Amino acid sequence: MAIQLNINGTSHNVDLPDDVPLLWVLRDEIGLTGTKFGCGVAACGACTVHIDGEAVRSCQVALADVWGDVTTIEGIGTPDNMATIQQAWVDHQVAQCGYCQSGQIMNAAALLSEIPRPTDQDIDDAMQGNLCRCGTYPRIKAAIKDAATRITDEV
Amino acid sequence: MGRVRTIARRTFLIGSAAIVGGVAFGVYQINKDAPNPLVAGDGEATLNPFVLINSDGVTLIAPRAEMGQGVHTTLAALVAEELDVAWEDITVLHGPPAQAYFNAVFIGMAIPGAHYQDTPFKHELREQVGKVGKLLDLQATGGSTSMKDFYERMRHAGASAREALKLAAADRLGIDASVLTTKDSAVIAPDGTMIAYSELAQAVRDITPPDVALRDKSTWKYLGKAMPRVDMVAKSTGTADYGTDIKLDGMKFATVRMSPTRNGMISYDDSFAKDMDGVEAIIDMGDGIAVVANNTWLAIQAAEAVEIAWAPATYPADTVGLRAAIAASLDTKPNSVIRDDGDVNSAVEDTEVNAEYYVPWLAHTTMEPMSATAHFTGDALEIWCGNQAPTATRDACAEAVGLDPAQVTLYTTLLGGGFGRRGETDFSTQAARIAAAVPGTPIRMTWSREEDIRRDYFRPAAIAQFRGVVQNGKAVLLDGKVAAPSVLHNLSIRQNGSPPPGPDRLHVEGAADQPYAIPNFRIAGHLTDISVPIGFWRSVGASVNGFMLDTFIDEMAHAAGADPLQFRLDMARAEHAPSAGVIEAVGEMSDWTGETPDNIGRGITFTYSFGTPVAEVVEVEDTGRGIKINKCWIAADLGTVLDPSIVEAQMTSGAIYGFSAAMQEEITFFDGMPEQSNFYDYDAMRMHTVPEFEVRLLENNPFMGGAGEPSTPPSMPALGNALFDLTGTRARELPLIKTFDLVL
Numbered sequence: 001m002a003i004q005l006n007i008n009g010t011s012h013n014v015d016l017p018d019d020v021p022l023l024w025v026l027r028d029e030i031g032l033t034g035t036k037f038g039c040g041v042a043a044c045g046a047c048t049v050h051i052d053g054e055a056v057r058s059c060q061v062a063l064a065d066v067w068g069d070v071t072t073i074e075g076i077g078t079p080d081n082m083a084t085i086q087q088a089w090v091d092h093q094v095a096q097c098g099y100c101q102s103g104q105i106m107n108a109a110a111l112l113s114e115i116p117r118p119t120d121q122d123i124d125d126a127m128q129g130n131l132c133r134c135g136t137y138p139r140i141k142a143a144i145k146d147a148a149t150r151i152t153d154e155v
Numbered sequence: 156m157g158r159v160r161t162i163a164r165r166t167f168l169i170g171s172a173a174i175v176g177g178v179a180f181g182v183y184q185i186n187k188d189a190p191n192p193l194v195a196g197d198g199e200a201t202l203n204p205f206v207l208i209n210s211d212g213v214t215l216i217a218p219r220a221e222m223g224q225g226v227h228t229t230l231a232a233l234v235a236e237e238l239d240v241a242w243e244d245i246t247v248l249h250g251p252p253a254q255a256y257f258n259a260v261f262i263g264m265a266i267p268g269a270h271y272q273d274t275p276f277k278h279e280l281r282e283q284v285g286k287v288g289k290l291l292d293l294q295a296t297g298g299s300t301s302m303k304d305f306y307e308r309m310r311h312a313g314a315s316a317r318e319a320l321k322l323a324a325a326d327r328l329g330i331d332a333s334v335l336t337t338k339d340s341a342v343i344a345p346d347g348t349m350i351a352y353s354e355l356a357q358a359v360r361d362i363t364p365p366d367v368a369l370r371d372k373s374t375w376k377y378l379g380k381a382m383p384r385v386d387m388v389a390k391s392t393g394t395a396d397y398g399t400d401i402k403l404d405g406m407k408f409a410t411v412r413m414s415p416t417r418n419g420m421i422s423y424d425d426s427f428a429k430d431m432d433g434v435e436a437i438i439d440m441g442d443g444i445a446v447v448a449n450n451t452w453l454a455i456q457a458a459e460a461v462e463i464a465w466a467p468a469t470y471p472a473d474t475v476g477l478r479a480a481i482a483a484s485l486d487t488k489p490n491s492v493i494r495d496d497g498d499v500n501s502a503v504e505d506t507e508v509n510a511e512y513y514v515p516w517l518a519h520t521t522m523e524p525m526s527a528t529a530h531f532t533g534d535a536l537e538i539w540c541g542n543q544a545p546t547a548t549r550d551a552c553a554e555a556v557g558l559d560p561a562q563v564t565l566y567t568t569l570l571g572g573g574f575g576r577r578g579e580t581d582f583s584t585q586a587a588r589i590a591a592a593v594p595g596t597p598i599r600m601t602w603s604r605e606e607d608i609r610r611d612y613f614r615p616a617a618i619a620q621f622r623g624v625v626q627n628g629k630a631v632l633l634d635g636k637v638a639a640p641s642v643l644h645n646l647s648i649r650q651n652g653s654p655p656p657g658p659d660r661l662h663v664e665g666a667a668d669q670p671y672a673i674p675n676f677r678i679a680g681h682l683t684d685i686s687v688p689i690g691f692w693r694s695v696g697a698s699v700n701g702f703m704l705d706t707f708i709d710e711m712a713h714a715a716g717a718d719p720l721q722f723r724l725d726m727a728r729a730e731h732a733p734s735a736g737v738i739e740a741v742g743e744m745s746d747w748t749g750e751t752p753d754n755i756g757r758g759i760t761f762t763y764s765f766g767t768p769v770a771e772v773v774e775v776e777d778t779g780r781g782i783k784i785n786k787c788w789i790a791a792d793l794g795t796v797l798d799p800s801i802v803e804a805q806m807t808s809g810a811i812y813g814f815s816a817a818m819q820e821e822i823t824f825f826d827g828m829p830e831q832s833n834f835y836d837y838d839a840m841r842m843h844t845v846p847e848f849e850v851r852l853l854e855n856n857p858f859m860g861g862a863g864e865p866s867t868p869p870s871m872p873a874l875g876n877a878l879f880d881l882t883g884t885r886a887r888e889l890p891l892i893k894t895f896d897l898v899l
Contacts, residue, residue, distance in 0.1 A: 016450060017432045024452035028408055033400035034393020036571070037451070038522050039604045043834035046522060073393030082392060089391040093383070093800055096223030096808060098390030099397060099522040099571030124843035131834060133522050133572050134223045135811025137845040139804070 003063055007032070008075030018064035023047045025063050026072060034073040034102045038131065045130030048103035048110075049073075055110035057129075073102035076109060084154070085109050088147035096134035104130050108144050116152050118144065189289055192253035200360045202319050204255035205234055205312040208356045213238070213340055214246045218256035219305075220296035220543045221249070221386060222573030223808070224863045225801035228384045230305055232377040232798065237313030237370060239337040240352075242377065247385045249567040252545030257289040259308070260300040265660065267493075269668040271731045271763055278858055296543040297578055297691060299765035299861020302797055306859060307369070315364035323359040324350050372795075381800030386569065397571045398540035399526035403597035406528075407435060408451040409589045410601060412458040413443030415609040416468040416827040417688055420444075428460040437461065438592045445589045447598060455603050468827025470685045477824060478513070481618050481683045484638045489679035491658030494667040497675035499634035505626040508714045512621075512703040513888045516822040517614035517692055518829075518837060523571020524607040527586035530597040531556060536563045536587055541570030543578040551580035552587040574812070575691030579612055605832040612690025613822055613829075615640045615683075619666075619703040624675075625715035630726060632675040635707070637663055637700060640683045642690060649688065665697030665868050666704040670731035670763050671723075687824075693812055694864040697764040701868025702817070702875070702889065705760045709876045710885065718749045719876065720759045723770075727761065733792045733856040734761065734768040740790035740851050741770040754778075755785075756881025760873035767793050767860030771810065773846075773873040775881050781898035782881065784814065784846040784874065789866055794856035805862040807848045813870030815839035819892045819899060844898060 002013040007030060014025055021040075026032045026049070035058060038046030042057040049058045052068030077083035082090065085105055095101045104127070111118055111126040118126070123141055132140070193201035193216065199209040207214040217230035231247045234240075250256065263281030264270075273281070285304075317337050324342035325332035327350065334345050341349045372379070389395035414420055419442040428446070429437050433453030438445040444461050448454035471477045527540035529552075536556055542548045542565075549565045570577050586600040602610070617639035624632035641662050644654040659680060660668075667678035692698055712722035720742050728735040738761055741747070751757050754777045761770045772788045789806045796802050819838060823830045831837040871889065878895055879885050886894040 017453070020450055020452050024450050028450045028452075031402055032393075033396070033402070036523070037399070037601065038524070039834050040455075041604075041833055041835065043838075044522070077392060079388045079392050079394055082388070086391045090383075090387050093381075093387060093804070095384070095387055095390035096225070096804060097522060097570060097572045098223065098386065098395050101390050102393045105391065127842040129841075131522070131839060131841060133520060133574070133812070133815075133839060135808045135815075135840065135845070136804070137811070137840075137842050138807060138848055141842070 005066055005070060007070045008072060014063060016063055019062045021059050022049070022061040022063060022066055022070065023058040026058060032072050032074055036099055036102055038100065044100070045107055046100050046103040048106040048130065050106060050110060053110070053113060055107050073106055083109070084150050085112065085147040088143040088150065092139045092143040092146065094136050094139040094143050096136055100130065100132045104132065104140055108140070108147070111144070112148055112151060117148050189253070189255040189257065192251050192255055195360065198357050200356045202316040202359065202364050203312045204253065205309055206238065206316040208352050208359065210353050210356060212244050212246065212353050213240050214248060216250035217247050218250045218294065219301045220541065220567065220570050220573055220577065222296070222541070222543070222570035222577065224805055225384055225798065226296070226301050227386060228382055229302065229798045229801060230309055231385055232382050233305055233309035234313035236375060236377045237310050238317050239339065241339040242382065244340050245385060252294055252549045252565050254289060254292045256294045257291070258293050258295050258300060258304055259285040259288050260304045261285065261293060261295065261298060262287045264298065269670070270766055271668070271670045271734065273858060292546045294544065294546040295578060296573070297575060299864045302862065303766065303859040310369050314367045314369055318367050319359050319362045319364040320352055320355050322362050323355045327358060378797050380798070382798055384801070395569050397523050397526070398528060398568045399523060399599065399601045401528035401539045401568070401599060403528065403530060406597040406599055407447050407449060407593065408454050408601070409445055409447045409598045410451065410454040410458050410603060410606070411440060411443055411445045411585050412461065412463070412606060413440065413610055414465050415829065416465045418466040418469050421464040421466050423464070424462040428457040431457045431460060436593060438589060440585065440588065445585065447589065447593055451601050470687045470827070472827040473825050474823040477616065477685065477687065480685050481616060481638050484681045484683040485618065485620060485636055487681055490641070490682045491660070491663055491667070491680040492677065493658060493660065493663055493680070494676055494678040496673065496677070499632055499675045499677040501675060503624045503626070503632045503675060505624055505631070506714050508623040508625065508711050510621050510707055510710055510887055512619045512706060514617050514699050514702055515889055516616045517816055517820055518608050518611040518822050518831070519574045519576035519692060520608065520837060520839065521572025521574060521576055524602040524604055525582035526601045527583045528597065528599040529586040529590035531587070531590035531594050533594055534558070534562060536590065537566070538563065538583060538587055539566045539568055540583045540586065541568050541573070541577055542583060543573050544580065548580050548583045551584050555584040555587045556591040574693040575695070576612065578691055581610070604834070608832055608837060609829050612688045614692030614698060615642065615687070615689045617699040617703070619700070621707040623707065623711045625711050628715045628717040630673045630711050630715070630722070633673050635666060635678045635704065636681060637666055637678065637703070638681040638683055639699060640685050640687065640689055642695060644682060645689045661696040663696060663700060665700030665762055665764055668763065669704065670734045670768070671726040672729035673726060693809065694764060694867040697762060697868040701762040701764065702871040705762060705869065705872035706875055706887070709758070709872065709879065720747050720749070723759065723761050731768070733853070734763055736853055736855050737761070737768045737770040737790040737792050740853060741772050741788050744790060744849055744851055745772040745788040747772060751880065756877045756879070758873045758876025758878070758880055760869040760876055762865070762868040764865045764868050765861035766858060767791055767862070767865035768856070769865045769869050771866070771869045771873040773877040775874070775877045777881060778898065781896050782878065783844065783898040786847045786849070787873070789848065789850045790853065791865060792853040792856040793860040793862060794854060795859050796852045796854060799852060802852055802862045803850045806850045806866045809864060809866030810848070810870040811840050811845060813867040814874060817871035817874050817889055817891055818897055819890045821890050838899070
């Protein structure tokens with residue numbers, strides 16, 4: 001039986017087995033490939049999306065268990081209309097290979113909505129589940145702090 | 156990285172006599188232009204293999220793998236600098252596999268002699284011999300070669316295209332081209348009339364681009380500056396496409412499960428798996444199976460559910476046995492003695508130091524597991540994948556499905572990490588074979604992380620034995636033996652059945668080629684003949700030898716009672732001024748005094764690799780809850796820095812990659828299989844463990860050095876040396892977590 005999901009403000013009927021992880025529904029069924037597969041065991045954070053605003057590892061959420069509205073990297077901004085945090089990523093020239101960055105940005109966005117002015121320790125605590133093999137961490141940290149300043153100034 | 160048999164044959168010629176490419180292969184063959192692979196449509200012009208102009212504007216071809224190192228941005232800047240294209244108007248594509256995009260540096264690297272000792276004549280010789288890469292269609296990204304390779308070629312492409320556009324505009328305006336200038340993708344006449352390049356696309360088709368002199372460095376607008384990366388917006392918005400992101404109509408999803416013993420399978424039983432949800436086909440791949448399903452996750456579940464009996468490995472089945480094989484090769488005849496200064500058997504008597512080191516097997520673990528998308532239609536194959544070797548990938552895929560290379564269209568996507576792993580063609584040929592098994596149906600193949608680790612081409616383990624003598628605070632003798640399986644031999648045997656002749660320089664790079672004046676200095680390379688599949692891992696031989704040699708240098712400095720910075724500086728100053736320069740610079744940056752508080756340790760290190768001398772200082776702190784790295788200072792001399800922001804990012808990236816390995820990474824074997832399978836047992840540095848960085852880029856090197864790899868080798872000994880300074884304990888084995896309580 002098809003399951004209804006609300007993804008980036010659009011409703012989708014998904015006809016896949018209940019236990020297929022949200023990650024693979026997004027990527028293979030909906031065609032939202034901005035969310036990446038890195039490990040399948042919640043050890044790298046590349047698949048991070050928001051459910052009702054909370055950062056979750058979409059590789060660990062079964063289709064039948066999706067409890068709210070899903071937001072992916074494509075849902076927070078577009079190349080022509082980037083979210084503030086995405087603009088900070090561009091301004092700090094964060095990405096190298098870029099494969100982990102969707103997950104980094106989604107995790108950082110959730111951090112900033114919870115803690116608008118995070119300390120270094122807050123950033124370390126919140127972001128340590130997101131792996132980056134290119135080692136872009138110093139610029140990620142700078143971009144998060146910069147985005148925090150911009151977002152709180154905007155309010 | 157394919158075609159090794161051919162390369163090896165050429166290498167042998169180079170090894171036996173200094174044959175310039177033009178002489179050995181015919182001046183005409185080597186100098187004639189490779190065909191332009193770009194096909195101009197109506198109203199389009201391709202002035203050379205790097206520039207396409209049409210009504211939409213200017214598209215630049217950057218024919219090297221963008222795996223994070225920023226190569227597309229700086230290659231585009233090389234062309235744009237001369238072509239006068241507005242930066243925001245630039246479109247950059249990787250382009251097709253083609254001879255025109257050959258790597259002109261790789262083969263020149265095989266010329267004997269330590270690179271730092273190059274004279275202008277030797278440098279020219281390397282460049283001439285490098286042109287042999289054209290005859291081999293050797294298009295490959297690796298060895299930190301891209302900038303030195305394209306520094307002149309792509310600026311010439313931009314300059315000649317610019318002049319051709321001026322000629323076309325001069326025709327239209329009826330005035331002499333010499334009075335025209337160019338700016339922001341337009342030709343400008345003395346009266347201010349502007350003609351956009353896009354308007355000249357049709358007219359410029361018939362003009363032969365002239366050769367012109369390159370602009371002086373002092374006039375550069377883009378080069379030498381931090382340019383906004385051309386891939387940054389896409390990578391920050393989830394719109395960048397990797398091999399695993401391609402969407403085609405009617406596409407199915409696939410995965411593979413191949414032999415973790417690397418020796419095929421005896422039998423398999425898919426009777427349960429073939430009826431699992433979503434499964435459409437299970438394919439016998441010979442040395443494993445592939446599953447095609449309507450969802451990647453369902454394919455992975457089914458692949459794991461197939462019962463498979465693997466054939467036993469042909470190499471020693473566990474880590475201890477493998478290590479014993481490497482140790483045994485120390486007693487065999489050396490494959491190379493590239494460094495043999497003075498006489499290490501002379502009776503130099505004074506304080507003697509002896510040490511043996513071990514570094515483990517490593518995996519690459521790119522963030523994007525191996526992936527490729529393919530569509531086979533009987534007489535044609537289209538394939539999309541991130542790869543570091545387009546021509547070899549195209550040819551291998553063609554062979555895998557029984558087509559001619561001309562029937563294969565390869566689209567090189569962005570790479571979700573490379574580090575050397577995506578120079579292999581195993582994953583792309585698998586996708587091609589799966590597509591051929593379901594003709595007419597496009598498939599997107601993605602490996603599980605477990606498959607990605609099990610089926611890596613590993614960085615080999617290695618052992619070194621060193622004997623050193625210090626006298627009056629100086630090194631007077633260093634006699635070293637390095638033993639490890641050879642990456643070059645392994646690759647050559649896998650692809651062609653036989654090893655290349657001659658000394659393997661990669662095997663001893665980072666040791667035999669270091670710019671140190673030690674009166675009696677010998678490094679012998681011993682090859683271990685075992686069949687564990689191994690490959691190029693960021694900085695290759697230097698990733699092994701950098702740690703082992705520099706740690707020993709540190710031990711010698713300590714035995715000599717010398718300051719470890721001054722000890723290295725004295726040896727480098729007599730041999731290579733730019734190397735001495737980076738050691739001095741890092742000392743200045745870090746306020747090096749040789750003294751630290753009780754809970755702080757500092758280590759200095761130096762490695763010359765890929766044409767770039769790099770010195771690093773690492774500071775560690777005992778926090779009471781484990782030891783963490785506080786700060787890392789890096790000084791590097793690339794001669795010419797084309798983009799300081801990108802190079803700075805590569806320096807920190809390379810160091811973090813090295814720290815990750817040095818701290819905790821190790822592949823171990825049991826029953827002929829790797830024991831690690833995912834990031835929970837093969838982890839890397841994360842946000843909370845990364846130190847602060849300070850990077851200084853010098854430009855005193857007479858030749859251009861590489862950027863992607865040279866900061867990796869020194870990072871590992873820097874950390875070990877700092878830990879010694881803190882604790883008094885010398886770790887002679889990696890990973891360091893076996894010896895120290897590190898914060899992970």
